[in-house]
Amino acid sequence: MSAPEISLFPLVELQAVSNAHNEWVALIFELAPDAGDSFQATLTLLKTPDVFAALAPLECILPVPQPHLLEQSQLEDLPPNRIILRVPSGACSDVAVQRKLANYAEAGYRIMVEGVAEGSAATMCSARSLMVDASLTLPPVLALVAQSGPHLATGMGSEERIADCAKAGFSWFTGDFALHPSQDSNIGDGTSRKRLLALLGLLARDADSRELEVLLKQDPALAYHLLKLVNSAAFALSSPIHSFGQAINVLGRRQLQRWLQLLLYARQQDDGLANPLLPLAAVRASMMEGLAKQLGWDRDQQDMAFVAGVFSLLDVLLAMPMTEIVAALSLDLDVVMALLDRAGPLGDLLKLVEQPNGADLEQAGISRETYWEAQLQAYHWAIQVSRNI
The missing domain is CATH 1.10.3210.10 (Hypothetical protein af1432)
Structure with a gap:
């Protein structure tokens, strides 16, 4: 993946993802704006010795803002059973991206689409999950049932909103609900x-x-x-x-x-x-x-x-x-x-x-x-x- 050179060690916000029992199940890697290519910056963080042991058993949701540039060589040192590749919904309509992501899914890496892709684009990318800002509105029911999940609802500001999203088909949640x-x-x-x-x-x-x-x-x-x-x-x-x-x-x-x-x-x-x-x-x-x-x-x-x-x-x-x-x-x-x-x-x-x-x-x-x-x-x-x- 070609990317601008990263001159500084990246800063990351780790966002905990909880299930319906308030138990942590995954971590979202959100990189600071000055990180350059966010996926490449995440790889820098993941080169820390024993990083996956330190974060076990949680899954790591990694940003891939430009999936068309993702290369197999970048994934070689990442354990497929712990990695979820998060791709923007807008990229899923690209046939080349669909083929590439389908190949990575076949190799064991899970694909999560950020947002709601048009038509069957998410399915063509072999995506299992959707990541949707459900703080105010819920996505169409068909968008959730088309993939096996788990689906992630972001922007959760209260336990009541989590309950609403759980009824709609979400099983993973993140937001500042713990503070409210x-x-x-x-x-x-x-x-x-x-x-x-x-x-x-x-x-x-x-x-x-x-x-x-x-x-x-x-x-x-x-x-x-x-x-x-x-x-x-x-x-x-x-x-x-x-x-x-x-x-x-x-x-x-x-x-x-x-x-x-x-x-x-x-x-x-x-x-x-x-x-x-x-x-x-x-x-x-x-x-x-x-x-x-x-x-x-x-x-x-x-x-x-x-x-x-x-x-x-x-x-x-x-x-x-x-x-x-x-x-x-x-x-x-x-x-x-x-x-x-x-x-x-x-x-x-x-x-x-x-x-x-x-x-x-x-x-x-x-x-x-x-x-x-x-x-x-x-x-x-x-x-x-x-x-x-």
């Missing part, structure tokens, strides 16, 4: 809020293990998730753990704090679905810690970076203003500034994690390649967290 939970999904009970804030306060001031035990026993859901976690494959213990005291001893103080901060997001929702905020909080926390380490910050500063990342979604989780949450906790001033105003060194780092751009990365002294490595590690950890909690 329904009222039923929030922790609406005042007693629960107070208990969670109390627990967060104990964690923030490194309270005695016995104090943590008392609060854990008052929260059956949180206690269940903690015991489930320490008995999971993530810790591979020779004998099961049955008490909170044992769990605390096994994890250690530092790890206990981190896992409990994440476990707050794992509380079972009324509908029984996984909380989509959990992996997002894990990504932010891990990226913050990883970038802090790359910047040469000491261990305490790295811990504060982790806390700022994992707490940055508490206002969504608890349906409370961040000012009220921060007022109830004994947090370091740098963490408070980051959470309230995205100010200070931690606030600057949090902004980079939320919305990176080349100029800000350069100003922070973080290379694009370093950012990608932290991003990859963060998604790897978030995948593992989601599977073990």
Whole structure:
């Protein structure tokens, strides 16, 4: 594929794709505008050692904006069972493109058409799936039934919209719906809020293990998730753990704090679905810690970076203003500034994690390649967290 030379390591936004149970099933690679040829830029990212192992078992949806230029040699190092080639619907009417994509499909690569192609063009490209912005309108029913799927609905801003799209035939979803939970999904009970804030306060001031035990026993859901976690494959213990005291001893103080901060997001929702905020909080926390380490910050500063990342979604989780949450906790001033105003060194780092751009990365002294490595590690950890909690 001929393409303009890429002078900079590409920046990518990884968009998580969820199924109807809020479980991650795939990642969309969205490249920054300065990446040049987006498929070639994606190949640069995928040359990272063990990248597919890090993102396993998720499938990778790669942009192919010019499928007529795609060559077999570019696909040789990509595992067909993990790759979905995303092509624009407008290119599907080209007979040469149809033949080329059909050949790649025969070799095991799956084709996803972005948008709705005319007539039978998607079928002629051997496409299995459609990727459609269904935020406002749904595609024709015939467009979905013509391919086996799974079909991906983008622009999902709410759980209600996901339900509508699921009825229409979509089974994969992406969007910012996790940041806009329904009222039923929030922790609406005042007693629960107070208990969670109390627990967060104990964690923030490194309270005695016995104090943590008392609060854990008052929260059956949180206690269940903690015991489930320490008995999971993530810790591979020779004998099961049955008490909170044992769990605390096994994890250690530092790890206990981190896992409990994440476990707050794992509380079972009324509908029984996984909380989509959990992996997002894990990504932010891990990226913050990883970038802090790359910047040469000491261990305490790295811990504060982790806390700022994992707490940055508490206002969504608890349906409370961040000012009220921060007022109830004994947090370091740098963490408070980051959470309230995205100010200070931690606030600057949090902004980079939320919305990176080349100029800000350069100003922070973080290379694009370093950012990608932290991003990859963060998604790897978030995948593992989601599977073990």
